[in-house]
Structures are given as C-alpha cells and as structure tokens.
Amino acid sequence: MRQFTTLRGISSCGSKFAVVRVKANSREVVEIHDLCRNKNVCPVCMGIQYRKLTIALASLVEEWNEDIGSIYTQTLTLPNRTRRLIYKHEDLSATWSAMTKSKAFAALKREFNMSQYLRVTEDVLNGLKSFPHFHVTWFFHTKTDDNRMSEFCNRIATLWVHFAAKGGVRGALASKQWYGPIFGTGKGYAQYVFKHGFLDLSFDPKSRLQTSSGLKPLDHLRTLVETGDMGLLETWLDYEIATFRRHRVQLSSKFTWTNR
Numbered sequence: 658m659r660q661f662t663t664l665r666g667i668s669s670c671g672s673k674f675a676v677v678r679v680k681a682n683s684r685e686v687v688e689i690h691d692l693c694r695n696k697n698v699c700p701v702c703m704g705i706q707y708r709k710l711t712i713a714l715a716s717l718v719e720e721w722n723e724d725i726g727s728i729y730t731q732t733l734t735l736p737n738r739t740r741r742l743i744y745k746h747e748d749l750s751a752t753w754s755a756m757t758k759s760k761a762f763a764a765l766k767r768e769f770n771m772s773q774y775l776r777v778t779e780d781v782l783n784g785l786k787s788f789p790h791f792h793v794t795w796f797f798h799t800k801t802d803d804n805r806m807s808e809f810c811n812r813i814a815t816l817w818v819h820f821a822a823k824g825g826v827r828g829a830l831a832s833k834q835w836y837g838p839i840f841g842t843g844k845g846y847a848q849y850v851f852k853h854g855f856l857d858l859s860f861d862p863k864s865r866l867q868t869s870s871g872l873k874p875l876d877h878l879r880t881l882v883e884t885g886d887m888g889l890l891e892t893w894l895d896y897e898i899a900t901f902r903r904h905r906v907q908l909s910s911k912f913t914w915t916n917r
C-alpha cells in the first residue's frame with residue numbers, strides 16, 4: 658500500500674539496510690529499518706507511532722487523574738463546506754493557531770489552571786464531503802469539577818467560533834461537537850483518541866461499495882488499493898497534499914508525559 662503514496666520517503670519506508678558499529682576491537686554489523694515516521698499517510702509508521710502514543714497517553718491519564726488534576730475532552734469542528742480538503746485543513750489550522758496564540762486563550766488557561774493539551778487530527782475521507790476535525794484533550798492542573806471544565810469548553814468553543822469567523826469561516830460549530838470528562842485509567846480513552854492510526858483488518862474494503870459514508874485514511878487507502886476504485890484516488894491525493902508537513906498529533910509546549 659505504501660507504494661501507492663506519492664510522497665518522498667514513504668514508498669521506501671521500512672526498507673532494511675546494514676550499518677556498522679565500530680568499537681575498540683570489533684566491528685558489529687547491524688541491520689536497521691529506515692522508517693519515515695509520517696503519521697498522516699504511512700501505513701507502516703502510523704500504527705507504530707500511534708501505538709507508542711496510545712500507551713503513553715493511557716499511563717498519563719491514569720497518573721494525572723490519580724495525582725495531579727482533571728482531564729476533559731472536546732471536539733473542535735468547522736462547518737463542513739463542499740471544498741477540497743486542503744482548504745478545510747488550512748481553515749482548521751489557521752483557526753487553531755489564531756486561537757491558541759490569542760491573549761484570550763492565555764487568560765482562559767490561567768483562569769482555569771489548564772496546564773497542557775494534546776490535539777489529534779482526524780480525517781473522515783469522503784470526496785468533497787471529507788470531514789477533518791480536532792480531538793483535544795485538556796489537562797487541568799488541579800482537581801476541577803465537571804461543571805467548571807464544561808464551562809471552560811464552552812468558552813473555548815466561543816473563542817473557536819470567533820477566530821474561525823475572523824478567518825472567514827462563517828457559521829456555528831458543526832453538529833458533531835461533543836465534550837466530557839475523562840475519568841480513571843486512560844486505556845479506553847487513549848484507544849479512542851488514537852483509533853485512526855491503525856490498519857483495521859476487520860474492515861472489509863468491498864463494503865465501501867455499498868455505503869456512502871466516510872472512511873478513516875488507512876481504510877480509504879486500503880479500499881483504493883484492493884478494489885482499484887480510481888474514484889478514491891483523487892480524494893487520497895488531496896489528503897496527501899492537505900496533510901503534508903502538518904502535525905497530526907500536536908502537544909502544547911512543555912508538555913509532560915509523566916512525572917513518575
């Protein structure tokens with residue numbers, strides 16, 4: 658499948674080559690894999706990277722809830738206009754950047770003692786109806802009750818709409834908006850947050866022909882390769898361009914994974 662992608666480095670990802678380690682009196686030849694580490698499109702690396710992130714987030718959530726404070730999750734979307742994916746990604750990215758660099762955002766962080774965040778991009782690919790959006794995890798540095806965290810999210814949503822409008826994206830938040838507290842151990846939540854990074858073998862590419870709903874990027878790629886449905890190619894190429902050099906997983910500055 659990686660042969661199908663047009664980006665440099667991905668079609669050769671995972672290739673093996675030999676290197677040598679020279680010590681005092683010996684030369685040790687080791688075989689290493691050259692991995693591209695692309696989290697947007699590489700069917701080899703997405704799973705490897707997402708697995709590491711799933712494990713790290715699960716233990717962080719558990720530790721944070723036990724020892725530090727509280728956690729809330731929020732989805733941020735924009736009205737899904739019929740446009741090419743590259744413009745949707747640009748709008749999301751510009752809105753996020755304007756919001757997080759604003760004084761209002763800094764003030765909100767201080768007021769609610771929200772000390773770090775993790776933002777994960779998800780894409781549901783479906784031609785011009787493709788729907789990229791953000792899943793954000795907010796980490797509050799003190800125990801914070803649900804009502805207060807929900808208030809934080811409402812104020813974030815207001816800022817989000819404000820900065821979207823400022824950047825020319827009109828309309829309210831899209832309907833697939835949701836938020837809620839994350840309790841206890843983080844295993845289920847971490848799996849949820851990073852669900853898009855894996856090749857899903859229970860997904861049947863032929864089923865794509867009977868449904869018009871969107872697909873996760875790797876499901877889309879697999880359907881394209883296995884069914885040879887060239888109608889899916891345009892969306893895939895759009896997706897490659899739209900996500901090029903974008904961070905799929907974005908951490909706030911000085912993000913800490915663990916204190917233990």
Ligand SMILES: [Zn+2]
Binds near residue numbers: 693700702703
């Ligand atoms: Zn790779």
